[in-house]
Amino acid sequence: xxxxxxxxxxxxxxxxxxxxxxxxxxxxxxxxxxxxxxxxxxxxxxxxxxxxxxxxxxxxxxxxxxxxxxxxxxxxxxxxxxxxxxxxxxxxxxxxxxxxxxxxxxxxxxxxxxxxxxxxxxxxxxxxxxxxxxxxxxxxxxxxxxxxxxxxxxxxxxxxxxxxxxxxxxxxxxx
Numbered sequence: 092x093x094x095x096x097x098x099x100x101x102x103x104x105x106x107x108x109x110x111x112x113x114x115x116x117x118x119x120x121x122x123x124x125x126x127x128x129x130x131x132x133x134x135x136x137x138x139x140x141x142x143x144x145x146x147x148x149x150x151x152x153x154x155x156x157x158x159x160x161x162x163x164x165x166x167x168x169x170x171x172x173x174x175x176x177x178x179x180x181x182x183x184x185x186x187x188x189x190x191x192x193x194x195x196x197x198x199x200x201x202x203x204x205x206x207x208x209x210x211x212x213x214x215x216x217x218x219x220x221x222x223x224x225x226x227x228x229x230x231x232x233x234x235x236x237x238x239x240x241x242x243x244x245x246x247x248x249x250x251x252x253x254x255x256x257x258x259x260x261x262x263x264x265x266x
Contacts, residue, residue: 123217128166139164139179140217148240150177153215153224154191158203159261161186170207171226173259174235174244190260192244196229196252206257 126136143150154175155168161184163175173191193206200206207228214225222235231254232247248254 142222172203172207193257194246
């Protein structure tokens with residue numbers, strides 16, 4: 092009879108002294124990068140790392156593709172062209188009313204190719220409610236958190252330089 096009692100007490104002791112992990116919200120288990128390794132020849136999800144609130148007015152996402160081509164973010168890219176406000180539900184539908192913001196330092200750069208910055212997925216945090224990336228070419232860390240109608244952004248400059256926010260709207264000429 093003593094053996095089952097010792098086993099029960101040992102189990103209870105292990106449960107009470109084991110390290111407790113921080114309480115997690117189910118959204119903390121979501122990776123918004125899953126499914127973003129798509130290209131037009133092969134679909135592996137056709138998703139992008141959207142930062143938004145449920146029923147929010149718009150989405151924010153890092154932009155690795157060219158403005159207006161539909162492929163906003165692809166995992167295999169190594170340059171970010173901007174932080175894009177979007178309404179795009181799928182790369183196959185394209186977007187409307189879009190623009191992107193890119194923090195640059197030093198000189199003013201307003202074309203998306205010239206302002207693009209190298210980044211690494213090791214320096215990228217992507218959740219549904221927060222995005223953070225280190226932009227190596229400018230030595231700037233960019234962060235986004237969504238609000239119901241817009242987003243809050245923070246740019247940390249690691250050098251003593253002037254920060255310039257380059258704004259690029261999508262401009263299409265209709266036939």
